[in-house]
Amino acid sequence: xxxxxxxxxxxxELTGTDVSNKRDDNLFETGLMDSMASVQLxxxxxxxxxxxxxxxEFDRNEWDTANKIIQKVATLQ
Amino acid sequence: MINLQPYASPTYFILLIITLLPAMIALxxxxxxxxxxxxxxxxxxxxxxxxxxxxxxxxxxxxVIFQLLLILLYQRYRKQHNSTVVFITMVLLSILPLVCVxxxxxxxxxxxxxxxxxxxxxxxxxxxxxxxxQRDGTIKAIRARNFLRFLLFFPTVSxxxxxxxxxxxxxxxxxxxxxxxxxxxxxxTQFLFRGFVYKxxxxxxxxxxxxxxxxxxxxxxRQAFHGLGLSWxxxxxxxxYSMYLFFDFAGYSMFAIGISYFxxxxxxxxxxxxxxxxxxxxxxxRWHMSLSFWFRDFxxxxxxxxxxxxxxxKNPVRISQVAYLINFLVxxxxxxxxxxxxxxxxxxxxxxxxxxxxxxxxxxxxxxLPHNSLTEGIAIFITFNTVCLSFLIFSxxxxxxxxx
Numbered sequence: 001x002x003x004x005x006x007x008x009x010x011x012x013e014l015t016g017t018d019v020s021n022k023r024d025d026n027l028f029e030t031g032l033m034d035s036m037a038s039v040q041l042x043x044x045x046x047x048x049x050x051x052x053x054x055x056x057e058f059d060r061n062e063w064d065t066a067n068k069i070i071q072k073v074a075t076l077q
Numbered sequence: 078m079i080n081l082q083p084y085a086s087p088t089y090f091i092l093l094i095i096t097l098l099p100a101m102i103a104l105x106x107x108x109x110x111x112x113x114x115x116x117x118x119x120x121x122x123x124x125x126x127x128x129x130x131x132x133x134x135x136x137x138x139x140x141v142i143f144q145l146l147l148i149l150l151y152q153r154y155r156k157q158h159n160s161t162v163v164f165i166t167m168v169l170l171s172i173l174p175l176v177c178v179x180x181x182x183x184x185x186x187x188x189x190x191x192x193x194x195x196x197x198x199x200x201x202x203x204x205x206x207x208x209x210x211q212r213d214g215t216i217k218a219i220r221a222r223n224f225l226r227f228l229l230f231f232p233t234v235s236x237x238x239x240x241x242x243x244x245x246x247x248x249x250x251x252x253x254x255x256x257x258x259x260x261x262x263x264x265x266t267q268f269l270f271r272g273f274v275y276k277x278x279x280x281x282x283x284x285x286x287x288x289x290x291x292x293x294x295x296x297x298x299r300q301a302f303h304g305l306g307l308s309w310x311x312x313x314x315x316x317x318y319s320m321y322l323f324f325d326f327a328g329y330s331m332f333a334i335g336i337s338y339f340x341x342x343x344x345x346x347x348x349x350x351x352x353x354x355x356x357x358x359x360x361x362x363r364w365h366m367s368l369s370f371w372f373r374d375f376x377x378x379x380x381x382x383x384x385x386x387x388x389x390x391k392n393p394v395r396i397s398q399v400a401y402l403i404n405f406l407v408x409x410x411x412x413x414x415x416x417x418x419x420x421x422x423x424x425x426x427x428x429x430x431x432x433x434x435x436x437x438x439x440x441x442x443x444x445x446l447p448h449n450s451l452t453e454g455i456a457i458f459i460t461f462n463t464v465c466l467s468f469l470i471f472s473x474x475x476x477x478x479x480x481x
Contacts, residue, residue: 034358035373036397039381054213055378 003049003077007070010044023066038063045069051076080128083195083235084276084332090269096120097339104258104341109249114340118231125235126194133194140174140197141228144204147171148211148224155211164212171208175201183414196235198411202371203228207242209375216242223249232336236329238347238367248342258341265338268331276328284321291317292474299478306478315469322468323351326365345370351464355456357425357432360464368408377404397433402426412471421471428463 011019015032019025027033033041038060042053051073063069081089096117103110126134151167174192181189207224210216219242227245253261291314298308330347337344345367354360361369380400383389390396402423409422439446446452469475 035378036381036393036400039378039385040393042382043385054215055374055382056210056213056215058374058378 003073004070006048007045007073008066010041010048011066011069014041014044019066023070025066026064027066028060028064041069045073049073049077079124080130081124083125084272084329093121093336094339097336101262101339104252105255107252107255109252109341115226118226118229121231122229122234130195132191136192136194136197140192140194140200141225143174144171144200144228145221145224148204148207148219149221151208151211152217152219155214159212164208167208168205171204172201179410179414199233199235199237199239200228202237202239202368203242206371206375209379210242230337230342232333232340232342233344236326236333238330238333238345239371240342240344240367244345245342253341261338261341261343265335268335268338272328272331272335274328275324275331280321280325280328283317284325287317288314288321292477295474295478311469311478314472314474315465318472318474319465319468322472323348352461353457354460354464355453356436356460357428357463360460361425361429364464372404372408376407377401380404394433394437398430401429405429415473415476417470417473417476421467424467424470428467 008020011027014037015027017032019027019032025032038058039055041063042055042058045051046053053076057072057076063072081092083089100110100114100117103113122137123134126137147167147170151163154163175197177189178193178197180186181193207216207219211219223246224242226249227240227242230240230245233240252258291310294310295306295308295314298310299306301308327348334344334346347365347367349363349366351360351364354363361373377400380403381396384396384399385393390399405422405426406419407422408425409419412418412421
């Protein structure tokens with residue numbers, strides 16, 4: 001499974017909704033994610049995609065849509 | 078020698094703007110007068126911490142040198158190594174002066190109070206943040222002068238808003254083009270004038286004119302309700318103090334942000350209509366935002382990350398509850414070592430935990446609950462009163478009412 005699919009799956013589980021079709025929706029403004037979910041996301045991404053994401057890297061504005069998250073993980077790899 | 082306290086008098090504002098003009102004109106023409114800005118900062122630091130406040134000035138000098146050494150030492154160390162023990166030692170050393178000052182104030186230890194100066198609580202957020210980012214590797218090379226400029230950025234030195242080093246440095250380096258800068262001047266001026274209305278009109282009305290009178294009334298009823306002093310006057314005190322706290326602090330923040338904009342620095346906002354929050358979580362995204370976001374990013378998220386990564390606990394709900402407690406307790410202690418600041422922290426931890434319980438319950442069992450202006454209004458009403466109650470605790474008035 002490629003990273004994109006893995007990330008979408010993680011996000012779907014985390015938010016309890018299917019985000020595949022709303023990849024540019026702001027996950028924080030729509031209330032789908034909060035700080036707790038962000039940390040869970042970081043932990044899950046580190047395990048699934050073999051990247052290290054220091055908490056300092058997690059600037060909300062850069063991680064607030066599915067597409068941005070996919071891009072971010074790609075740059076960290 | 079004269080001494081001027083930040084944003085406290087018309088003279089101060091006039092002096093501030095006139096001396097800033099050269100730097101502002103330069104920015105308008107696309108240049109940053111680094112040396113002028115440094116001299117200007119030094120001059121205003123002398124005005125704030127000189128004269129009869131010279132002992133604070135000494136404490137500030139000691140503090141700045143100490144923090145600079147810590148950051149440079151740790152930077153050197155991090156090039157080769159990354160031990161957790163060293164990291165924790167560095168963070169503890171960095172907060173040590175603040176801890177001493179808070180202990181001195183809370184336990185009336187005169188010997189330690191010489192370390193204190195106006196703004197030490199806010200500067201400590203900046204230094205700890207840099208050490209954490211050095212650990213994470215997001216700040217790799219920090220130069221002494223950039224660190225000093227960030228730490229001592231004069232508009233925010235006394236009470237924030239708390240900026241982040243990388244964000245601040247990007248603003249320093251990337252000068253706004255003329256149109257953007259003109260808009261920033263426009264916004265900055267608006268901030269200043271809104272700040273005047275907030276702090277010197279509304280804050281003055283609620284704080285200086287009304288608060289002492291309501292306090293007297295409430296004290297006259299201190300035997301009411303089984304000696305607990307629960308009276309209508311106390312309720313008025315709670316609302317009036319909350320308004321005063323907001324307008325005074327939001328007004329002050331606007332001055333700091335406005336002057337920052339004049340210097341081409343987009344200092345983050347501190348308030349976003351907090352009294353229309355529809356729950357406590359929403360409230361902390363709107364109240365003293367630069368502080369609550371700092372706590373979110375450097376305490377809450379790190380605590381939860383640590384617990385999850387080390388698999389100390391499994392249940393995410395429990396993890397978040399533990400993290401909330403730690404987060405808000407630290408915030409309480411940061412405000413000061415008195416029972417009412419610590420209870421204020423605990424109160425908000427409990428409130429946000431209950432808020433989460435309610436949100437989960439609603440999601441599970443109350444799917445049919447309508448979302449309309451009535452339910453929204455009820456939510457805002459409950460949140461507003463919860464928040465005002467927390468401010469009554471925070472005010473320390475209950476301490477006077479009950480124990481003095």
